[in-house]
Amino acid sequence: MIIGNGLIANSLKSIDSKDYLFFASGVSNSLETRSSEFEREFSLLKNTLENSSGVKLIYFSTLSIKDQSKQNSLYVFHKLAMEEYIKNNSESYLILRIGNIVGKGGNPNTLFNYLKSQIINNNQFVVHNKARRLLIDMDDITLFLKLNGHLLDNCIVNCSFPYYYDLKEIITAIEKETSQKGIYSEANEGDFYKVDFDDNITKFFSGIDPKNYLETLTQKYI
Template sequence: MIIGNGLIANSLKKIDSENILLFASGVSNSLETRSSEFEREFTLLKKTLSNNKGKLIYFSTLSIHDQSKQDSHYVLHKLKIEAYIKDHVEDYLILRIGNIVGNGGNPNTLFNFLKTQITNENKFVIHQKARRLLLDIDDIAKFLNTQCTHLTNETLNFAYPYYYDLKEIVGAIQKKINKPAHYDEINEGDFYKVSFDDNIAQFFSGISPDDYLQKLTEKYI
């Protein structure tokens, strides 16, 4: 059963199952501050769990590892839900997701933002020290299709395990669009390092960072 109707939920339709609860509903805006929005997700999760006793797969965020966001409402909310799941669910898998790349979704996600700025020939700013962990939306279903029944009570960091420089991403997008990107560089930005389980490393094995980035631009730009 799939709970949700957003980008992640729609990507899971091919692996929908009565025996697995795919909880992909919740606050999508990481800058959200209204407690009512977070409480809505929490209430829905509790209600859904009371009516379904199968395996739960919950989608969290890699931002939990970002020291600059430890006090954000979004990260604190995700940590609260993760803790609740670990205390109240017998069989679960929590996937902490990186920067998703797919068709549609939030226009302010990294790929969508850069695509819009370059297409419209707008000027933007690049933080030289920033790095990003990317994830093809389709890889979520592919991974779960082969691994979800084998992983019990695990919390996994899930993204392609390479820290992309923003200029690498901009370069790939502008090449696909065939327009130059207009941007200023400032000596700011940071990134956080995370550990990746052997299951994740194996899933992405054989694919180079350049090939993965090219695949993303070919599919979604």
């Protein structure tokens, strides 16, 4: 069963199963501040768990939890609260903390979609030179769950391609694919957070070159 109708939910249709409850509905904007949006997701999760037994819950959280600059954000507080509720109220679960998803459509505010939009539309934007970001192809999330979902139980997995991309690396790849130059200024600012990836993730992405991974993303989704 799949709860949701966005990018993640649509991508999971190929592995939908009566043995799993994919909870892919909720707050997608990390800058959200309306309490009603957080309460809506919590209420939906609570009701879904109460009416679903004998299935494994797959919940999609965020690697932003590891970002020290976002420790006081309502979004991070919310995701941590959701994780804690699942751990205390679900018989069988797998929580995936996801990096910056790249896929077909989805939230226009995601890093990749934002940069693509700015470049294609010739908008001016600012690049923080110290920033590094973790990316993941939505198709890889689906495949990872297909291969490992039944093996991982009652745990949290940091899920992303294990390479910290410089923003200008991402911009250059998008420029190459769109044949357009980004119009941006640079600021000596930014941050990134280190993430520990377990063997399941490192093995899953073993042997993949970071440059090739990024080029594949731009070719698929531009």
